[in-house]
Structures are given as C-alpha cells and as structure tokens.
Amino acid sequence: MIELTSIQKSFDDGHSFAVADTSFIVSKGEFLGLVGESGSGKTTTLKMINRLEEPSSGTIIVNGKNILDQNPESLRRNIGYVFQGIGLFPHHTVAENVAAVPQLLKWSKQEITKRCQETLELVGLPYAEFADRMPNELSGGQQQRVGVARALAANPEVVLMDEPFGALDPINRDMLQEEFKRIQAQLNLTVIMVTHDMTEALLMADRIAVMKDGQVLQIDTPAQLLLNPQHEYVKDLVETPKRRTDRLERLMQSANVGLS
Amino acid sequence: MDSNLQEQLQLLPVYFQGHLALTLVALFMGIVVSVPLGIIATQSAKAKQPLLSIISIIQTIPSVAILALVVAMLGGEIGFLPAIIALTLYSMLPIVRNTVTGLETVPAEVVEAAQGIGMSSSQILIKVRIPLAMPVIIAGIRTAAVWTVGLATLSTLVGATSFGNYIFTGLQTRNLVAVTVGSLASASLAVSLDWFIAGIQWLFENKTKGQPSQRYGQIKFAVIVATVAGVSLSAYALWPKPKADFIIGGKGFTEQYIMSGLLAAELESVGFTVDLRLGMGSSVAYEAVSDGSIDAYLEYSGTVWANVMGKSDNPGRTAVLEQVTDYIQAADGLVNIGSMGFKNLYGFAMTKARAAELGVTSIDDLVPIAGQLIGGGDLEFFGRPEWASVRDAYSIDFAEKLTFDTTLMYSAVSNGQVDVIAAYSTDGRLAAYDLIMLTDPRNALLPYDGFLIASTAAANNQKFISTLQALVGKVTDDTMREANKIVDVDGGTIAQAISYLRGVIHLEFIDAE
Numbered sequence: 001m002i003e004l005t006s007i008q009k010s011f012d013d014g015h016s017f018a019v020a021d022t023s024f025i026v027s028k029g030e031f032l033g034l035v036g037e038s039g040s041g042k043t044t045t046l047k048m049i050n051r052l053e054e055p056s057s058g059t060i061i062v063n064g065k066n067i068l069d070q071n072p073e074s075l076r077r078n079i080g081y082v083f084q085g086i087g088l089f090p091h092h093t094v095a096e097n098v099a100a101v102p103q104l105l106k107w108s109k110q111e112i113t114k115r116c117q118e119t120l121e122l123v124g125l126p127y128a129e130f131a132d133r134m135p136n137e138l139s140g141g142q143q144q145r146v147g148v149a150r151a152l153a154a155n156p157e158v159v160l161m162d163e164p165f166g167a168l169d170p171i172n173r174d175m176l177q178e179e180f181k182r183i184q185a186q187l188n189l190t191v192i193m194v195t196h197d198m199t200e201a202l203l204m205a206d207r208i209a210v211m212k213d214g215q216v217l218q219i220d221t222p223a224q225l226l227l228n229p230q231h232e233y234v235k236d237l238v239e240t241p242k243r244r245t246d247r248l249e250r251l252m253q254s255a256n257v258g259l260s
Numbered sequence: 261m262d263s264n265l266q267e268q269l270q271l272l273p274v275y276f277q278g279h280l281a282l283t284l285v286a287l288f289m290g291i292v293v294s295v296p297l298g299i300i301a302t303q304s305a306k307a308k309q310p311l312l313s314i315i316s317i318i319q320t321i322p323s324v325a326i327l328a329l330v331v332a333m334l335g336g337e338i339g340f341l342p343a344i345i346a347l348t349l350y351s352m353l354p355i356v357r358n359t360v361t362g363l364e365t366v367p368a369e370v371v372e373a374a375q376g377i378g379m380s381s382s383q384i385l386i387k388v389r390i391p392l393a394m395p396v397i398i399a400g401i402r403t404a405a406v407w408t409v410g411l412a413t414l415s416t417l418v419g420a421t422s423f424g425n426y427i428f429t430g431l432q433t434r435n436l437v438a439v440t441v442g443s444l445a446s447a448s449l450a451v452s453l454d455w456f457i458a459g460i461q462w463l464f465e466n467k468t469k470g471q472p473s474q475r476y477g478q479i480k481f482a483v484i485v486a487t488v489a490g491v492s493l494s495a496y497a498l499w500p501k502p503k504a505d506f507i508i509g510g511k512g513f514t515e516q517y518i519m520s521g522l523l524a525a526e527l528e529s530v531g532f533t534v535d536l537r538l539g540m541g542s543s544v545a546y547e548a549v550s551d552g553s554i555d556a557y558l559e560y561s562g563t564v565w566a567n568v569m570g571k572s573d574n575p576g577r578t579a580v581l582e583q584v585t586d587y588i589q590a591a592d593g594l595v596n597i598g599s600m601g602f603k604n605l606y607g608f609a610m611t612k613a614r615a616a617e618l619g620v621t622s623i624d625d626l627v628p629i630a631g632q633l634i635g636g637g638d639l640e641f642f643g644r645p646e647w648a649s650v651r652d653a654y655s656i657d658f659a660e661k662l663t664f665d666t667t668l669m670y671s672a673v674s675n676g677q678v679d680v681i682a683a684y685s686t687d688g689r690l691a692a693y694d695l696i697m698l699t700d701p702r703n704a705l706l707p708y709d710g711f712l713i714a715s716t717a718a719a720n721n722q723k724f725i726s727t728l729q730a731l732v733g734k735v736t737d738d739t740m741r742e743a744n745k746i747v748d749v750d751g752g753t754i755a756q757a758i759s760y761l762r763g764v765i766h767l768e769f770i771d772a773e
Contacts, residue, residue: 050376052372052375052376072378073378073379073380074378075378076375076376076377076378077377077378078378081373081376081377083369083372083373083376085368085369085372085373086369086373087367087369087370087372087373087374087376088370088373089370089373089374089387089388090370090392091391091392100377100379101377101378104377104378104379104383150377151377
C-alpha cells in the first residue's frame with residue numbers, strides 16, 4: 001500500500017511548486033495510472049515515492065512505513081523501478097543485469113541464479129538463450145523485458161514505472177502492455193505507472209490520476225473518467241482515444257463498403 | 261658491421277632496461293595518483309577546476325626545467341628518483357583529464373537506473389561509472405605512455421640511464437648513428453607499449469562468457485608474456501646491483517665524454533670497477549659530487565669561480581685555482597686532486613689569413629679596429645661575465661655581435677661572415693679551420709684550468725688518489741685539442757680519443773722514468 005498525504009515539491013525554495021498539495025492512496029494489488037502532459041508533476045510525484053526526489057513537505061507511507069525513516073538505498077531495493085530510458089548496464093550480461101538487486105541484497109548465488117531463470121521466463125525471455133547476451137545484442141522490446149525482469153527480480157510488492165513503454169514500437173508496446181498487466185495480476189503487484197498516453201492508462205490501470213500543473217484534477221476508475229469527467233481538461237484527455245477509435249471505425253466501415 | 265653501429269648496439273641492453281624501468285614505474289605511479297585525482301575531481305565541483313588548472317600548469321613547465329627543479333628539491337640527488345618524480349608529474353594530465361571526461365560521459369539513464377534500483381553512490385562509482393569510463397581512461401593512459409617514453413630520454417640529464425644517453429652523447433659528439441639508434445629505440449618502445457595497453461583494453465572489451473575465441477586466447481597469451489617480460493626486466497634493472505667501486509661523472513660535451521672515459525679506463529686498469537654518469541648538466545654534476553652521488557669528474561676552475569662561488573673579478577690563473585681549491589674543501593668537503601695540464605677557456609680566435617692581413621696577434625691589437633669588425637659567439641657568450649670583463653678591460657666593442665650554434669660559429673668565421681669569434685681553447689676545430697687564438701695580455705678572460713674534483717670519501721682511498729694523481733699535468737692544451745679533434749673533426753669515436761690520450765700519457769710516463 002502507498003499513501004501520499006499533502007505532498008508538495010518545490011525546486012526553487014517555495015517560489016513555485018512542481019507538485020502542490022497532492023494526496024492519494026493506492027491499495028495493495030492496485031494498478032494506478034498517473035497521467036498528464038510534461039511538466040504536470042507526474043514524474044516528480046513518482047520519484048518522491050522511492051526518494052529519487054525528496055518532498056518539500058508532506059508524508060509518504062509505503063507498506064506501513066514512512067519512507068523518510070528508511071535508508072533511501074534499502075527503500076529502493078524493495079521497490080521495483082522501470083523507466084523509459086531502460087538503463088540496462090551495458091557492460092553486464094542480461095543475467096547480471098537481472099541479478100543486480102538480489103546481489104545488492106546479498107542473496108546466495110543459487111538463489112540469484114534460480115530467481116534470474118524465473119523472472120526471465122516470466123517476461124518471455126528463455127534463460128538459456130538470453131542469460132549470457134549483452135544488452136546491445138537485444139532489440140528494444142527485449143531490452144525492456146529485461147528492464148522489467150530486473151525490477152521484479154527481488155520480489156518487490158511495489159513497482160514504479162516511468163513511461164516504461166514509451167520508446168517501443170507500437171506492436172511491441174501493445175504486447176508488453178498486455179503481458180505486464182497479466183504479470184501484475186498474477187503477482188498481485190501494487191503499481192504506479194506514469195504515462196502521457198491516455199489509451200495506455202485506460203487499458204492497463206485500475207484507477208487513473210490525472211495531473212495538471214502539479215495538482216491531481218481527478219482520480220477515478222477508467223469507466224468513471226469516461227462517463228463522468230469533472231474537468232474540461234480531463235474530458236478532453238479521455239475523449240481523445242474515443243475520438244480516434246470512432247475515426248478508425250468509420251475508416252474500416254468505408255473500407256468494407258469499398259470492398260463489397 | 262660498421263664498428264660505430266656495433267659499439268652503439270652493445271649499449272642497447274643496458275639503455276633499454278633503464279628506459280623501460282623509468283617508463284613503467286613512472287606510468288604506474290602516474291596511474292595510481294591520477295585516476296583517484298580524476299575521481300575526486302568529478303565528485304567535488306569545488307576541487308575540479310583548481311585541480312585541473314594545477315595539473316595543466318605543471319604540463320606547461322619545460323620538461324628540462326622540471327627535472328632541474330626536482331633535483332634541487334631533493335637536495336642534489338641525481339639518478340632514478342628525480343627522473344621518476346618528474347616523469348610521473350608529466351604523465352598526470354592526460355590520465356586525470358580522461359578520467360574526468362570518462363566519468364562525466366557515462367549515460368545519465370544508466371546512472372539513474374543504478375540509483376533507482378538502490379545502489380549507493382560508491383557502488384554506482386565502482387560498479388557502473390568506472391567500468392563504463394574505462395575505455396576513455398585507458399585512452400588517456402595510452403597517451404601518457406607515449407609521452408612518458410619520449411620524455412624519459414631527458415632523464416639522462418639527471419644521471420638516470422635511458423635511450424637519452426644515445427641521443428645526448430650523439431648530439432654532443434656529432435655521432436648521428438648514436439642519435440638514430442636512440443631515436444628508433446625510443447620510438448619502438450613507445451609503439452610497443454601503446455600496443456600492449458591496447459591489447460589489455462581489447463581483452464576487457466571482448467570478455468565474453470563461455471568458450472573464448474582463438475584470437476582472444478592469442479592476444480591474452482601475448483599480453484601475459486609482455487607483462488611478465490616488462491615487469492621482470494624492470495625489476496632486474498632496479499634490483500640493487502653490486503655497486504661499482506667508484507662512479508665517475510661527466511658533463512655533456514665532447515671533452516667531458518673523453519675525460520670521464522679516460523678516468524674510468526685508468527681506474528679500471530688498476531682493478532677498480534667503475535660506473536659512469538655521463539651528460540649531466542654543469543650544475544647537476546657539482547651538486548652530485550657534493551652529495552656523494554658521484555665520486556669524481558673533470559671540473560674547470562673558472563666554472564666554480566663564476567657559477568658556484570659567484571665571483572666576477574679575475575685575480576689571475578694561480579689565485580683563482582688556489583681559492584677554488586680552498587672553497588670547495590671548506591664549503592662542500594670536496595678535494596682538488598690536481599690539474600690535468602690543459603685549460604679550456606673562452607678566447608678570441610681568427611683565421612690565420614685574416615689575422616695576418618690585419619696584423620693582429622693579441623686582443624690589444626683589436627682595440628683600434630674592433631669598431632669595424634663583426635664578432636661571433638656561442639648562444640651565451642655575450643651574456644657571460646667573460647665578455648663584460650673583456651669589454652671593460654680593453655674598452656672595446658664590435659660593430660656587430662652575432663650568436664650561433666657552435667658548429668655554425670666555426671664555419672662562419674672560416675668563410676668570413678664574422679671576423680673574430682669567442683672560441684674554446686681546447687676545441688679541435690681550431691686546428692681544423694686553421695684558426696689562431698689571440699693572447700690576452702690584460703688577463704681579462706677567466707682561466708678555466710681543467711682539474712679533477714673528488715668527494716672526500718673517494719679521496720680517502722689511497723689507490724684511487726694515486727691512480728688519478730698520475731694523470732695530473734699529463735694532458736697539455738695541444739694534446740686535449742687533438743683528442744677533441746678526433747671526435748669533432750675527424751668523425752672518430754670517443755673510445756678512439758680515449759685510447760689516443762692514454763697512449764700519450766703512458767708514453768710520457770715511460771719517458772719520465
């Protein structure tokens with residue numbers, strides 16, 4: 001469980017706020033999408049949860065403990081982290097990349113190898129084929145699968161994702177979204193995913209928080225957002241995918257007419 | 261094979277070991293000091309600029325000056341240590357700079373990922389940033405290696421053996437074979453060392469899991485063999501050798517190379533073992549004998565008088581020698597074993613034809629006509645006390661004063677571009693170019709009696725003293741001039757000049773008996 005209470009973040013000693021008075025709760029096993037345009041404060045909010053940024057005020061509780069009472073490194077080792085840049089270590093093999101957190105946690109060698117096999121199979125990369133490959137020998141989609149495997153390696157209950165599928169081609173993106181949703185459900189992970197792609201959020205998240213100018217405008221289930229948007233901005237945002245779907249449908253129909 | 265080339269190649273093993281040891285030790289020290297400094301610079305913005313500035317400034321000091329300063333700071337110690345310190349200082353810039361660049365150009369997303377999965381800043385440094393910066397750091401080490409091999413040749417000037425011995429001896433004695441051998445050897449070592457480091461880098465970059473390729477195995481084997489060979493040769497070069505009984509020093513010009521060889525040959529003929537430290541700077545040689553790094557060498561009374569004692573007057577040949585003898589004994593505990601019999605002083609020289617035409621035999625005769633003559637000197641003469649002293653004693657000045665490299669100065673007077681030059685009285689080229697020395701009736705030119713200077717410790721050895729005393733008074737101006745001429749004019753080797761001198765000395769010795 002993750003609980004943010006009155007979180008504020010200012011990068012200029014209080015003259016302006018990147019995140020202003022934000023509170024929300026994500027319950028165990030829930031998938032929260034954090035949506036907004038760039039500069040809305042969504043990534044800053046995410047990074048405060050594993051202390052890559054420190055909040056200027058407010059409290060954050062993860063799994064019942066105030067994160068400020070924990071050493072930032074050990075906090076991060078217990079939270080999975082996936083981001084757009086992927087950031088695989090280019091000088092380490094796939095297996096070594098996946099083993100990074102278990103190694104920091106000083107697991108035994110057998111445990112690490114066993115867990116590497118499990119997580120790589122989980123993200124659809126056969127261990128025997130991929131373990132000894134270097135990151136630059138993989139496609140973008142395969143690299144992000146390794147990124148996900150690395151985030152899950154130490155059995156975290158909470159996973160933070162920062163535009164994880166943003167750099168992938170559409171086919172791979174679609175496939176990975178679905179697979180990750182399956183994994184999340186299977187492992188009952190608590191997930192916060194930052195994205196600017198409303199469709200992605202609607203398809204994956206249990207609830208969506210829409211952010212603008214450092215504020216959460218509305219936080220609701222996809223259905224509620226679609227049916228009952230409480231701001232013009234939210235309405236625009238959720239209607240975009242709908243409009244695109246309608247246009248696609250009309251296109252398909254005219255194509256069918258043309259064919260028959 | 262050409263006997264000169266053969267002579268040079270015989271020196272190769274010793275010079276190679278010396279050069280290799282200097283380079284590897286300095287480079288190792290450079291890496292050990294510079295990589296941590298580079299890391300510190302990237303960790304602290306405050307430290308970075310001052311650190312990089314200081315290291316850049318060190319690089320701008322001329323290398324010869326750094327060597328001289330390090331010797332002075334070590335209280336006159338010569339040899340391996342000052343050379344290593346200077347070379348280490350010089351190797352720092354490329355390594356520090358590349359370490360900083362390498363660490364700063366590690367992709368931000370990789371550092372963010374390392375942070376995001378919970379690495380501490382020191383773990384990020386050790387596990388991520390340094391390994392990823394390694395290719396750039398190694399490129400800096402390769403640059404430093406090539407520089408160090410080149411600069412190590414200058415170590416000869418502070419008495420450390422290197423390929424520089426070839427180059428400096430060769431330049432001073434006009435032995436181009438020696439210069440060529442030294443330069444090629446130095447260049448080959450630089451290229452080999454560069455390949456060696458590139459090989460290590462290749463091994464790191466191509467490390468894969470599982471069965472290594474055949475090529476990987478071959479390169480690994482070559483790198484291991486080169487490492488073992490380099491380290492053991494350096495260790496052998498640095499291993500304390502059974503010390504020679506005496507160490508003879510020498511400065512960097514023909515007469516000095518001949519005289520140190522002569523002293524060594526005489527001492528060896530009575531059963532001593534002798535080491536040579538050749539091509540030292542003038543002040544380095546005096547400092548070295550003062551602190552016992554060398555035991556004896558040929559010094560000139562005028563040099564001590566003007567440069568060590570700081571005197572500018574000229575009380576006459578005998579008085580200068582007496583006062584110099586007392587001074588070196590009192591100030592530095594050194595002993596004057598005795599004068600060789602020749603003096604190597606600055607003197608004015610003209611072609612015989614021109615002198616006859618003008619009716620000149622002494623500097624006095626120049627006085628009325630000097631205003632119409634062109635004078636020539638080496639690069640320093642017209643700035644030295646000798647010139648001031650002549651100018652004041654005779655109240656003369658030349659219409660024009662030109663300075664030359666020594667070799668060019670002799671040809672300039674010979675073909676009439678200048679009328680009179682300030683030459684060296686024992687120079688073999690006086691005879692070769694048919695020049696005469698003008699007399700100095702007003703005693704304005706400082707006397708430069710060649711005498712044997714020895715440390716107190718060495719002078720306490722009776723056999724050592726008597727062996728060298730036997731040479732006192734045995735080498736006249738003419739004899740020395742002839743010996744210099746063998747090398748400078750006739751293109752002979754130092755060894756030939758030494759055996760000529762020994763022939764003359766021992767013949768006279770037998771005659772005297």
